[in-house]
Amino acid sequence: MDIYYGILAFIFGTIIGSFLNVCIYRIPKGESILHPPSHCMNCNKKIKAYDMIPVISYIILRGRCRYCGKKIHLRYPVLEFITGLLYVLIYINFGVGIELIKYMVFISIMIVIGMIDFHTTDVYLKTTGTGIIAGIIFLVIYFYIGLPIKTYVYGGVSAGVFIALIILITKGGMGWGDVEIALICGLFLGFKYTMLMLFLAFIIGAVIGLVLILLGKKSRKDYIPFGPFIVIASFITVFLGQSILNWYLF
Numbered sequence: 001m002d003i004y005y006g007i008l009a010f011i012f013g014t015i016i017g018s019f020l021n022v023c024i025y026r027i028p029k030g031e032s033i034l035h036p037p038s039h040c041m042n043c044n045k046k047i048k049a050y051d052m053i054p055v056i057s058y059i060i061l062r063g064r065c066r067y068c069g070k071k072i073h074l075r076y077p078v079l080e081f082i083t084g085l086l087y088v089l090i091y092i093n094f095g096v097g098i099e100l101i102k103y104m105v106f107i108s109i110m111i112v113i114g115m116i117d118f119h120t121t122d123v124y125l126k127t128t129g130t131g132i133i134a135g136i137i138f139l140v141i142y143f144y145i146g147l148p149i150k151t152y153v154y155g156g157v158s159a160g161v162f163i164a165l166i167i168l169i170t171k172g173g174m175g176w177g178d179v180e181i182a183l184i185c186g187l188f189l190g191f192k193y194t195m196l197m198l199f200l201a202f203i204i205g206a207v208i209g210l211v212l213i214l215l216g217k218k219s220r221k222d223y224i225p226f227g228p229f230i231v232i233a234s235f236i237t238v239f240l241g242q243s244i245l246n247w248y249l250f
Protein backbone atom coordinates (compact mmCIF):
# COMPACT_ATOMS: atom_id res chain seq x y z
CA MET A 1 0.00 0.00 0.00
CA ASP A 2 1.24 3.43 -0.98
CA ILE A 3 0.49 5.93 1.80
CA TYR A 4 -0.06 8.78 -0.71
CA TYR A 5 -2.63 6.75 -2.62
CA GLY A 6 -4.24 5.95 0.71
CA ILE A 7 -4.52 9.64 1.61
CA LEU A 8 -5.82 10.40 -1.88
CA ALA A 9 -8.46 7.67 -1.52
CA PHE A 10 -9.52 9.17 1.81
CA ILE A 11 -9.84 12.73 0.46
CA PHE A 12 -11.71 11.49 -2.61
CA GLY A 13 -14.01 9.47 -0.33
CA THR A 14 -14.88 12.48 1.84
CA ILE A 15 -15.73 14.55 -1.26
CA ILE A 16 -17.98 11.76 -2.57
CA GLY A 17 -19.40 11.42 0.94
CA SER A 18 -20.43 15.04 0.87
CA PHE A 19 -22.30 14.39 -2.39
CA LEU A 20 -23.92 11.27 -0.87
CA ASN A 21 -25.24 13.50 1.95
CA VAL A 22 -27.01 15.63 -0.66
CA CYS A 23 -28.52 12.49 -2.25
CA ILE A 24 -29.67 11.09 1.12
CA TYR A 25 -31.31 14.38 2.06
CA ARG A 26 -32.89 15.31 -1.27
CA ILE A 27 -33.99 12.07 -2.97
CA PRO A 28 -36.78 11.28 -0.44
CA LYS A 29 -38.09 14.83 -0.93
CA GLY A 30 -38.19 14.36 -4.69
CA GLU A 31 -35.70 17.20 -5.18
CA SER A 32 -32.96 17.36 -7.80
CA ILE A 33 -29.53 16.29 -6.51
CA LEU A 34 -27.78 18.85 -8.72
CA HIS A 35 -29.92 21.94 -8.40
CA PRO A 36 -30.12 24.23 -6.46
CA PRO A 37 -26.53 24.31 -5.14
CA SER A 38 -25.93 23.53 -1.44
CA HIS A 39 -27.61 25.98 0.88
CA CYS A 40 -28.38 26.32 4.58
CA MET A 41 -31.68 24.62 5.35
CA ASN A 42 -32.48 27.32 7.88
CA CYS A 43 -31.53 30.69 6.32
CA ASN A 44 -31.35 29.44 2.71
CA LYS A 45 -28.01 31.22 2.10
CA LYS A 46 -25.89 29.56 -0.57
CA ILE A 47 -22.87 27.84 1.00
CA LYS A 48 -19.55 29.19 -0.33
CA ALA A 49 -17.01 26.78 -1.79
CA TYR A 50 -14.56 27.40 1.06
CA ASP A 51 -17.22 26.25 3.54
CA MET A 52 -17.77 23.00 1.67
CA ILE A 53 -14.49 21.24 2.47
CA PRO A 54 -15.59 17.82 3.74
CA VAL A 55 -15.14 17.25 7.50
CA ILE A 56 -12.76 20.25 7.87
CA SER A 57 -15.37 22.95 7.23
CA TYR A 58 -17.59 21.44 9.91
CA ILE A 59 -14.73 21.69 12.43
CA ILE A 60 -13.76 25.25 11.41
CA LEU A 61 -17.40 26.41 11.60
CA ARG A 62 -17.79 24.51 14.90
CA GLY A 63 -20.81 22.74 13.47
CA ARG A 64 -22.83 25.89 12.75
CA CYS A 65 -24.01 27.81 9.69
CA ARG A 66 -21.66 30.75 8.99
CA TYR A 67 -24.62 33.11 8.50
CA CYS A 68 -27.42 32.20 10.87
CA GLY A 69 -25.56 30.04 13.41
CA LYS A 70 -28.01 27.15 13.03
CA LYS A 71 -26.50 23.82 14.06
CA ILE A 72 -25.37 21.52 11.24
CA HIS A 73 -26.24 17.91 11.99
CA LEU A 74 -23.26 15.79 13.02
CA ARG A 75 -24.32 13.09 10.60
CA TYR A 76 -22.99 15.13 7.63
CA PRO A 77 -19.29 15.20 8.61
CA VAL A 78 -19.56 11.67 10.09
CA LEU A 79 -20.83 10.26 6.80
CA GLU A 80 -18.07 12.10 4.90
CA PHE A 81 -15.47 10.65 7.25
CA ILE A 82 -16.87 7.10 7.05
CA THR A 83 -17.00 7.24 3.25
CA GLY A 84 -13.35 8.35 3.28
CA LEU A 85 -12.41 5.43 5.53
CA LEU A 86 -14.34 2.94 3.38
CA TYR A 87 -12.53 4.22 0.25
CA VAL A 88 -9.17 3.68 1.98
CA LEU A 89 -10.25 0.13 2.92
CA ILE A 90 -11.27 -0.52 -0.69
CA TYR A 91 -7.85 0.68 -1.87
CA ILE A 92 -6.04 -1.49 0.73
CA ASN A 93 -8.14 -4.55 -0.22
CA PHE A 94 -8.20 -4.26 -4.00
CA GLY A 95 -5.26 -2.03 -5.01
CA VAL A 96 -5.45 0.10 -8.14
CA GLY A 97 -7.59 -1.31 -10.95
CA ILE A 98 -11.12 -1.90 -12.16
CA GLU A 99 -12.17 -3.41 -8.80
CA LEU A 100 -11.18 -0.22 -7.00
CA ILE A 101 -13.63 1.81 -9.09
CA LYS A 102 -16.27 -0.92 -8.99
CA TYR A 103 -16.36 -1.15 -5.22
CA MET A 104 -16.20 2.63 -4.75
CA VAL A 105 -19.32 2.91 -6.92
CA PHE A 106 -21.02 -0.04 -5.19
CA ILE A 107 -20.36 1.17 -1.65
CA SER A 108 -21.42 4.73 -2.46
CA ILE A 109 -24.75 3.62 -3.91
CA MET A 110 -25.34 1.25 -1.01
CA ILE A 111 -24.65 4.02 1.54
CA VAL A 112 -27.37 6.18 -0.04
CA ILE A 113 -29.88 3.30 -0.25
CA GLY A 114 -29.16 2.12 3.30
CA MET A 115 -29.31 5.57 4.89
CA ILE A 116 -32.55 6.54 3.12
CA ASP A 117 -34.14 3.18 4.01
CA PHE A 118 -32.99 3.60 7.62
CA HIS A 119 -34.44 7.12 7.92
CA THR A 120 -37.63 6.78 5.88
CA THR A 121 -38.16 2.97 5.60
CA ASP A 122 -38.54 3.63 1.88
CA VAL A 123 -36.47 2.48 -1.08
CA TYR A 124 -36.43 4.70 -4.16
CA LEU A 125 -36.22 3.43 -7.72
CA LYS A 126 -33.95 6.40 -8.47
CA THR A 127 -31.27 4.88 -6.24
CA THR A 128 -31.81 1.17 -6.89
CA GLY A 129 -32.19 1.86 -10.62
CA THR A 130 -28.82 3.64 -10.57
CA GLY A 131 -27.32 0.64 -8.76
CA ILE A 132 -28.70 -1.89 -11.23
CA ILE A 133 -27.55 0.15 -14.24
CA ALA A 134 -24.09 0.64 -12.68
CA GLY A 135 -23.86 -3.12 -12.03
CA ILE A 136 -24.72 -3.88 -15.66
CA ILE A 137 -22.18 -1.30 -16.90
CA PHE A 138 -19.43 -3.07 -14.92
CA LEU A 139 -20.53 -6.41 -16.39
CA VAL A 140 -20.15 -4.96 -19.88
CA ILE A 141 -16.68 -3.65 -18.95
CA TYR A 142 -15.75 -7.04 -17.45
CA PHE A 143 -16.96 -8.76 -20.62
CA TYR A 144 -14.82 -6.52 -22.84
CA ILE A 145 -11.68 -6.97 -20.78
CA GLY A 146 -12.25 -10.73 -20.75
CA LEU A 147 -13.23 -11.28 -17.11
CA PRO A 148 -15.91 -13.87 -16.26
CA ILE A 149 -19.38 -12.39 -15.78
CA LYS A 150 -21.63 -15.44 -15.30
CA THR A 151 -21.26 -15.44 -11.51
CA TYR A 152 -22.54 -11.84 -11.29
CA VAL A 153 -25.59 -12.58 -13.44
CA TYR A 154 -26.37 -15.69 -11.35
CA GLY A 155 -25.74 -13.71 -8.16
CA GLY A 156 -28.13 -10.92 -9.15
CA VAL A 157 -30.91 -13.19 -10.37
CA SER A 158 -30.73 -15.66 -7.47
CA ALA A 159 -30.60 -12.97 -4.78
CA GLY A 160 -33.57 -11.13 -6.32
CA VAL A 161 -35.62 -14.32 -6.74
CA PHE A 162 -34.75 -15.48 -3.21
CA ILE A 163 -36.03 -12.28 -1.56
CA ALA A 164 -39.07 -12.21 -3.88
CA LEU A 165 -39.98 -15.76 -2.78
CA ILE A 166 -39.70 -14.74 0.87
CA ILE A 167 -42.08 -11.82 0.23
CA LEU A 168 -44.58 -14.07 -1.55
CA ILE A 169 -44.42 -16.76 1.16
CA THR A 170 -44.42 -14.54 4.25
CA LYS A 171 -46.58 -11.74 2.76
CA GLY A 172 -44.74 -8.99 4.60
CA GLY A 173 -41.60 -8.27 6.55
CA MET A 174 -39.69 -7.44 3.42
CA GLY A 175 -40.55 -5.14 0.56
CA TRP A 176 -39.92 -5.11 -3.18
CA GLY A 177 -37.22 -2.54 -2.53
CA ASP A 178 -35.28 -5.32 -0.82
CA VAL A 179 -35.48 -7.38 -4.01
CA GLU A 180 -33.85 -4.50 -5.90
CA ILE A 181 -31.14 -4.05 -3.25
CA ALA A 182 -30.37 -7.80 -3.28
CA LEU A 183 -30.22 -7.73 -7.08
CA ILE A 184 -27.64 -4.92 -7.00
CA CYS A 185 -25.52 -6.86 -4.48
CA GLY A 186 -25.61 -9.93 -6.70
CA LEU A 187 -24.50 -7.97 -9.76
CA PHE A 188 -21.55 -6.50 -7.86
CA LEU A 189 -20.54 -9.38 -5.57
CA GLY A 190 -21.09 -12.50 -7.69
CA PHE A 191 -22.93 -15.68 -6.70
CA LYS A 192 -20.72 -17.07 -3.92
CA TYR A 193 -20.36 -13.80 -2.04
CA THR A 194 -24.04 -12.93 -2.52
CA MET A 195 -25.03 -16.12 -0.75
CA LEU A 196 -22.69 -15.20 2.11
CA MET A 197 -24.12 -11.64 2.15
CA LEU A 198 -27.73 -12.92 2.41
CA PHE A 199 -26.73 -15.29 5.20
CA LEU A 200 -25.04 -12.44 7.12
CA ALA A 201 -27.97 -10.07 6.48
CA PHE A 202 -30.43 -12.50 8.07
CA ILE A 203 -28.18 -13.11 11.08
CA ILE A 204 -27.55 -9.37 11.64
CA GLY A 205 -31.27 -8.63 11.13
CA ALA A 206 -32.31 -11.33 13.60
CA VAL A 207 -29.79 -10.24 16.24
CA ILE A 208 -30.55 -6.50 15.96
CA GLY A 209 -34.31 -7.16 15.77
CA LEU A 210 -34.14 -9.27 18.91
CA VAL A 211 -32.05 -6.68 20.76
CA LEU A 212 -34.51 -3.89 19.80
CA ILE A 213 -37.45 -5.97 21.01
CA LEU A 214 -35.68 -6.95 24.27
CA LEU A 215 -34.78 -3.29 24.90
CA GLY A 216 -38.41 -2.38 24.33
CA LYS A 217 -37.53 -0.04 21.43
CA LYS A 218 -39.65 -2.03 19.01
CA SER A 219 -42.51 -4.44 19.39
CA ARG A 220 -42.84 -7.62 17.33
CA LYS A 221 -45.41 -5.90 15.15
CA ASP A 222 -43.20 -2.90 14.30
CA TYR A 223 -41.71 -2.67 10.86
CA ILE A 224 -37.92 -2.79 10.84
CA PRO A 225 -36.50 -2.08 7.36
CA PHE A 226 -34.37 -4.94 6.06
CA GLY A 227 -32.42 -2.82 3.54
CA PRO A 228 -29.87 -1.48 6.06
CA PHE A 229 -29.04 -5.07 7.10
CA ILE A 230 -28.37 -5.99 3.47
CA VAL A 231 -26.12 -2.92 3.18
CA ILE A 232 -24.13 -3.75 6.34
CA ALA A 233 -23.85 -7.41 5.30
CA SER A 234 -22.66 -6.42 1.82
CA PHE A 235 -19.90 -4.20 3.31
CA ILE A 236 -18.73 -7.04 5.57
CA THR A 237 -18.74 -9.31 2.51
CA VAL A 238 -16.70 -6.87 0.39
CA PHE A 239 -13.96 -6.57 3.01
CA LEU A 240 -14.06 -9.87 4.89
CA GLY A 241 -15.96 -12.22 2.56
CA GLN A 242 -12.90 -14.10 1.38
CA SER A 243 -11.56 -14.56 4.93
CA ILE A 244 -14.96 -15.71 6.21
CA LEU A 245 -15.34 -18.26 3.41
CA ASN A 246 -11.76 -19.53 3.83
CA TRP A 247 -12.27 -19.85 7.56
CA TYR A 248 -15.62 -21.56 7.12
CA LEU A 249 -14.69 -23.93 4.34
CA PHE A 250 -11.22 -25.11 5.43
Ligand SMILES: [Zn+2]
Nearest residue numbers: 040043065068
Ligand atom coordinates in the same frame (compact mmCIF):
# COMPACT_ATOMS: atom_id res chain seq x y z
ZN1 LIG B 1 -27.99 29.37 7.89
